[in-house]
Amino acid sequence: MAEKSTERRNFLKIAAAGGAAVAGLRFATQGSASQSASTAVGESPYKWAMVIDQAVCTGCGRCTLACRAHNDVSPDISWNRVVPAGEVDGKQVFVSRPCMQCEHAPCVEVCMVGASYYRADGIVMMDYDKCIGCRYCEVACPYGARAFNWEEFTGPNPAVPTWGQPEVPRRPRGVPEKCSFCYQRIDRGLAMGLTPGVDDNATPACVVACPVGARVFGNLKDPESRVSQLLRENPSYRLREDLGTSPLVYYLPAREENIHGHDIHDL
């Protein structure tokens, strides 16, 4: 824990010192994010993260539905799962679980063909054309974030068009699939000069669809982004931190003092 806070302090120092430079670099590299997959982690000006406020989340499940539509996911599969997680002061609390986009992802470590890999911006990606379908990643993932295509998904998607339009091709039978932080929206948005986490068209569909604003998305390398601010100013945690996977999905825990009538926009 001490190590982590030191890390963050150092990071903030560096970020503050080179803030202008980072902003310039970020401008210069806009639109090239889609090619960033081949570069090493850390070379990108972006590190995408999601903050989910459990005091606000009502468990409505619209995140899951929007995800199904925009990523053309079968009704049998949920890339983003909403799970009841106990009560705080008599009020039901939920954990909404996308892929954690771990910085030390077990799925990437174990994949024998390298079909699971890190993008430079921290997104854990799947190369569905490379995958041989051995399911080792699925066995290795501590979060159950992966679902295998036991059957081909054919026919209409019931989440379309109510919850959005598909933006990526369907995955074939015989490969596992998972949440990608809507990389297609991020890459397209950056190419259009938009800011992921600020502009809806550059932000993951689940974040845009959340009716209560419980989800916040943004760049951890930008100290002024909302995710950076929220994590600086609030207590947060990540799922199964004991495993050392370092997820890029953070949760703001529901507490007795914020569970009733707390609004994330006041933060």
Added chain:
Amino acid sequence: MGMTSTIYRRIKITSFMLWVAGLTAVALVGVVGMGIVFVKGLSVTNLTDLVPWGLWITIDLSSIALSAGAFLLCAAVYLLGLKKYQPVARTATFIGLIGYSMAILTLLLDIGRPDRFWHAMVYWNTHSVLWEVTMCVALYFTVLLLETAPLFGKIPFVQRYLPWLSTNLEKLHHLAPFLAIAGLGLSMLHQSSLGATYGVLKARPLWYRPNLSVLFMVSAMAAGPAMTVLVSMIASRVSPKIRIKDELLEGVAFFVGWVLVGYLYFRFWDAFSMTYTYEYGRTEGLRLLTRGNLSFNFWAGEIFLGIVVPMILLLYSKTRKNPLTRMLALFLVVGGLVAYRWDTNLAGQLVLLSYLPSDLTAVYTAYFPSLIEFIAGIGVIAYGMLAVTLGIKYLNIVDHGPEQEEIVSEAIPLTAAAD
């Protein structure tokens, strides 16, 4: 006398043909099952996102472990200088070839995209133990092909019509010591790494321990040679034409008995150390093995019948010298290994851990293979038994006759090669 021997011979031929026909029929049904799997995909299995690895992985792991006689006996003959065991090494090598082909076949069945099997050769993630296993299996299968090539060169048809091929295949004998070194290295790597495939997964606390790689290795060192000796003994009892030197088979069986002592020792400390203090997921997994659904498999299949009983039968000279009790012991060792692979694979997956911070309770799920998993899996096993039967009949893979002994002296001695 003449009358009875004619009848006897006729029955012999018929029973062999029935055996082959039966195995062929089962294998063909298996082929139909595999066809259904390839056409319809893995939805015809009972595998789920919670238990993605099932019966086929068990067959895969078991056939590789039961093939371990090949590298051990080749190392004994060509590296340790125990030349008299060469005829047994021939048997083990052929069984190894068939065992690995069974494993490759089952893997093809199990992966979601069998059309992309070659990706494992082309796209490398050197950090993945399963990548290492795949490369080792591919390379070791090549070693086994080279090691068994002389057997194929000896087929009368090849000798008669393809003398050039026959001579060249037989010349590969000279490589035996080098192939033994390659086989030893590759086998020690992947036999252990198959355990490490489970052992490196932190998400599964029951698996997450270094011992699994050692235990997979040691159990294969017992069950591999056990399989070799068992097949040799069955073959010699079924066909009177097959000559065996029982002291060789008894020697290997004695070795198996001693490996079981070491294996029991490792298993004991491995399991015993896990009983201290509660650990989330691991304790539930251990409970599943010792008291839950897998407890009969664990206590009876793996420990008592799989290790303790055969260990005693193989170390006590009276029961070791008696062919029936020796065969029983070897059969139990083989069964114990399959039980161990099945239980290990399942115990780690049947315990479902929560990722919720407020909820540290583990729940259990279940898995039982579907009919099509059984049909395809049994088909692969029938293919293996058929191939070994035909090898015994037409390639004389179980034959301790004098002409086999010349071969060792033909091999380049390692000392000479080093000069």
